[in-house]
Amino acid sequence: MADSRPEPPPRRFVVQLHRARRLHYDFRVEVDGALVSWAVPKGPSLDPKVRRAAFRVEDHPMEYVDFEGIIPAGKYGGGDVIVWDAGTWVPYKDPDPAAALAAGELHIELRGEKLRGQFVIVRTRNDDWLLMHKRDEYAVPGFDPAALPLSVLSGRSSDEVRDDPELMWRSDLPAAEAAVPLKAASHTADGPAADDDELAELDKLGSSGRWHVFGRELRVTNLDKVLFPGRPPVTKREILRYTAQIAPTVLPYLQGRALNLHRFPNGSDAAGFWQKALPGHAPGWLPRWREPESGTEYLVADEPAALVWAVNFGGLEWHPWTSLTDRPELPTYALVDLDPGPDTAWADLLALARLHRTAFEHLGVAARAKVTGRRGIQIWVPVERGPTFAETRAWVERLSRSIGAVVPDLVSWAWERSGRAGLARLDFTQNAVNKTLVAPYSPRPAAGAPVSAPIDWDELDDPGLRPDGFTIRTIGARLAERGDLFADVLGRPQRLPPLH
Template sequence: MGSLRFVVQLHRARRLHYDFRLEVGGVLVSWAVPKGPSLDPKVRRAAFQVDDHPMEYVAFEGVIPAGTYGGGDVIVWDAGRWVPYKDADPAAAVGRGELHIELHGEKLRGKFVIVRTRRDEWLLLKKRDEFAVDGWDAGACPLSVLSGRTSDEVKADPEWFWRSDLPAAEAAVPARSRTPTIEADTEGLDAIKENGTWEVFGRSLRVTNLSKVLFPGLPGEEPVTKRELLRYTAEIAPTLQPYLAGRALNLHRFPGGADTKGFWQKALPAHAPEWLPRWTEPGSGTEYLVADEPAALVWAANYGGLEWHPWTSKVDRPDLPSYALIDLDPGTGTGWEDLVLLARLHRTAFEHLGVEAFAKVSGRRGIQVWVPVERGPGFAETRAWVERLSRSVGAVVPELVSWAWEKAERGGRARLDFTQNAVNKTLVAPYSPRPAPGAPVSAPIAWDELDDSALRPDGFTIRTIGARLAARGDVFSGVLRAAQRLPKL
């Protein structure tokens, strides 16, 4: 039998422990070793057998999102190859409760034995050989053999997240924030005088009325034309498209521009190009746009869709949300400072619960929070969870709060709306324009920005958001990787 892979991952979840994993039969047979392996033959380490892990996990180093199985930071503390030196069939040896192994790692070398004492409880022991070291302790060797970093460094700046709700081959997702990549031929757009065909993202798109004013200008600024909106859409599409992929898209259309009355359009028009990705809703037969490629979003903007609203569920299971939504809107008697206070209280609640949530200013008057969830609970459950959470927050400042079934103006109080957690009810997408002067966008924010007195709900526009992305990256990208189970309240 040839050598097999092994890894020891230092894992800080609810408690620090070392995950000792051996390749056996195409999976990683795994034990949690609270005090870590030792090269000292006099030391016996308690080990607790846990679920087998997929081989794709063997080189994982990063963060498992809070609220999911094993949530915490992980480093590759040791890795290498191993061979059985007494057992021709390691799987059978594990089944019998005694496995003799020879490790060829960077920290662990030589012969070991792992012996079951009762059910899932085992002992890990080092044999006396040339690699034995009296008094050797794992805690004296804290660095990753993969990156040379400590657990604290990986936690502060992870390169990968592990999504246990995804297939193993796709579960390790990049953690580093994306910055926008301009792949569209905006020079081709500039070459069109008023009407023409624009080759964008590999598609031929007929564009019209490029000099038409769609958004009034802010004081001292020029108005925003259709050409400028299409250019922005092409530039932001690579960053935005992952938030839209696999989801039906509702469009808030303003064919006459932002200062005219808009209307909702859900069904694709009959003249929509054949290449557009689409989905037909069971039962209603309504055919929706699905922006599975960047050119589809550019088409939507050219069609007069100034606001983009993706469903919170995907088309393969429209009954199962992947986000829980919290919508904070001011009333006539509450100011922006009051709304920021409510958002800070939600921030504190999430920290207390260990829940990852991501905020954005709405681009108009409010603040919205997206909480990524593992698919499984239905809309009734996510709606009830958000209602309980918001009621707990509202109880702290009852004088500021009204509820979803009350008018926002009742007493001038702010509105905590949990009713958006329903099939085909949506909040505006991150980076979507809003129909107001200057073309403000719904901009993601980091939680600490709630403490910045300069923050405003409509303070970022299609003219300024690009510089913010270049400087800070996409601070909302955790929504795409942090699926989690909602804790009981």
């Protein structure tokens, strides 16, 4: 008589091709809300004559089931990962998978794109496991998993994911947050920026009013006030419009960080001043962080409306801390600031930047450069949390001294305030708690509203490159064409190599 019992609900499974110290396949099946996992060096097979050695590893959270990207070097499992196969499974012998595992013999039926049919995974006497396919209609003699190398999730190869990853797994974060995007949202009209209706609402307001944007109601004021000269002049309304369009792109560089606002409440003709503490009239919904030592309450731009509020408040420049609020004493970036002297030629500053480019290439260190929107060039180097500010400052100083020794007639040092003022300063002192560099895409208080614009390293060879050549009116088209050239620094922690 046929078994009339209902089939148990399907569970998920995934096989990830994982290149860490050695290439292997991670075979994972859902059991009681977790992914029970084995490393299978030669990969699963559909050939019933083949027995694959499998080594039980720690269970993984369910959030890992569709992870495809990279695990940082130096972390457990560091390397690239693709979803080689995925689907669902049901038990076909023992209805209690947890009990079957404890007994050392799990029978499963896979319903994937590459793997189908009945498998059994059996614990051996020495506590290793064997993975085998049963003789059924899905059996394939001579099956070679290496002949099917592409991801079923993206269609990409391991090399393609390694060279252009979209996600990084951070095992130090909660599972729901551990798959960290490596690419900022692109700046497009149909993206997560303020939509046409929200921008039209801003355009229709008088000199002041209530603006509904990003799910918040903001009081905006002095909208027709000229903040920067230009043709035509740049008004506060235009700066707010730019902020609403750029906020989703710039937000990943600000989230989780205290924000120092360089305020120009009276426009660029007046001297700006640093606004650290939030004012008493700041709305209660604003994300904020209180510094333990001083008690100062900082704005944390964890949502785009917070940045729009800051600009209306006069915060026309955005300077995030280089550490996160949960561990403010540990930097996530090392900073190189190429600061021109009053008489420094732009060509000399470019030469210094190209020397840094060569140094980073030689060291195998990921770093990204941007023009400041004023006169300089800045380089951000993402670092793994662990080294202190003193250690990152010492590393940047050693790097700068090595480069300065090549061109001693071009550089002065952070502590030199006179005598060599015409030379470019290599300023490593910015690597300290609450020392900041301007965020990418931040406006600068000058004619035409230039922005701090990320550049490709190759653009250092472009004779047309200028430090203030990109403005709030031109950067959108550049983003649409080239994407966010700074995104490589996001979620890419790395250990700084020793310098000798």
